[in-house]
Amino acid sequence: MKPLIGISCCVKAFGIFATPNHAASDSYVRVVLGPVGGIPVLLPAAGEAMAPQILPRLDGLILTGSRSNVCPEFYAGPPHAEGTPEDLARDATTLPLIRAAIAAGVPLLAICRGFQELNVALGGSLDQRIQDLPGRIDHSTPADQPLPRIRVAKAHGLRLQPESLVAELAGRTELMVNSLHNQGIARLAPRLEAEAWAPDGTIEAVRVKDAPGFAYGVQWHPEYDWERDPVSRALFERFGAAAMACAGRRAGPSGQALAQAAE
Numbered sequence: 681m682k683p684l685i686g687i688s689c690c691v692k693a694f695g696i697f698a699t700p701n702h703a704a705s706d707s708y709v710r711v712v713l714g715p716v717g718g719i720p721v722l723l724p725a726a727g728e729a730m731a732p733q734i735l736p737r738l739d740g741l742i743l744t745g746s747r748s749n750v751c752p753e754f755y756a757g758p759p760h761a762e763g764t765p766e767d768l769a770r771d772a773t774t775l776p777l778i779r780a781a782i783a784a785g786v787p788l789l790a791i792c793r794g795f796q797e798l799n800v801a802l803g804g805s806l807d808q809r810i811q812d813l814p815g816r817i818d819h820s821t822p823a824d825q826p827l828p829r830i831r832v833a834k835a836h837g838l839r840l841q842p843e844s845l846v847a848e849l850a851g852r853t854e855l856m857v858n859s860l861h862n863q864g865i866a867r868l869a870p871r872l873e874a875e876a877w878a879p880d881g882t883i884e885a886v887r888v889k890d891a892p893g894f895a896y897g898v899q900w901h902p903e904y905d906w907e908r909d910p911v912s913r914a915l916f917e918r919f920g921a922a923a924m925a926c927a928g929r930r931a932g933p934s935g936q937a938l939a940q941a942a943e
């Protein structure tokens with residue numbers, strides 16, 4: 681049995697009536713079917729009642745990237761500049777879901793907005809436009825490149841913590857990544873440990889120090905280039921192995937052999 685992988689959705693207005701739809705990018709569905717090796721389960725932004733009902737049935741959770749930003753009320757930040765996209769329904773769903781998934785040992789991989797949510801869910805805070813801060817670089821979507829390059833082009837380097845997960849996957853202590861974000865971690869949540877940094881000090885990868893299972897976040901977007909980029913692929917494969925092990929444990933004694941084989 682393949683592991684069931686929850687994928688967080690946003691609420692987006694579609695069509696001529698701007699009807700709210702729960703949506704996640706196809707790139708997350710494809711990466712779950714591909715290197716993760718699971719079955720994608722789209723999780724609507726249906727609020728905090730989701731977590732206790734859905735988590736016992738999931739073997740992994742991907743917190744997706746999205747243009748919208750975590751509402752600053754969740755980290756006691758100043759209001760967003762006018763026009764900044766927010767998604768309160770997503771915040772109300774993902775923040776409790778992240779805490780519950782970590783507590784339950786459900787493997788979790790948080791990407792871009794999801795990475796920012798992971799920090800906020802565990803008590804950290806965000807800078808809202810890091811490109812406006814002194815000494816920082818512009819991490820936002822490159823305006824001078826066409827699709828699909830805009831998503832896969834390497835934008836800056838990272839310094840990786842030696843012996844961290846990303847350094848192990850990369851086999852070195854530096855890495856080039858894409859970059860499509862404005863916000864970034866300001867105060868790191870106490871339960872998180874930084875494992876990668878951009879040249880301006882922006883935190884780009886974190887692990888949950890006390891998590892009973894795989895719980896990792898990256899500020900970049902490995903879901904866009906895993907077909908060409910071996911480190912992106914390896915990150916999803918490692919998450920998939922943790923999800924497979926979780927599925928094996930859930931399956932009981934007959935699943936134990938499966939879990940051990942996957943670990």
Ligand SMILES: N[C@@H](CCC(=O)NCCCC(=O)O)C(=O)O
Binds near residue numbers: 863
């Ligand atoms: N809104 C946050 C998070 C950015 C993010 O997740 N972007 C996804 C972009 C996906 C795409 O355009 O392909 C921020 O700006 O920091």
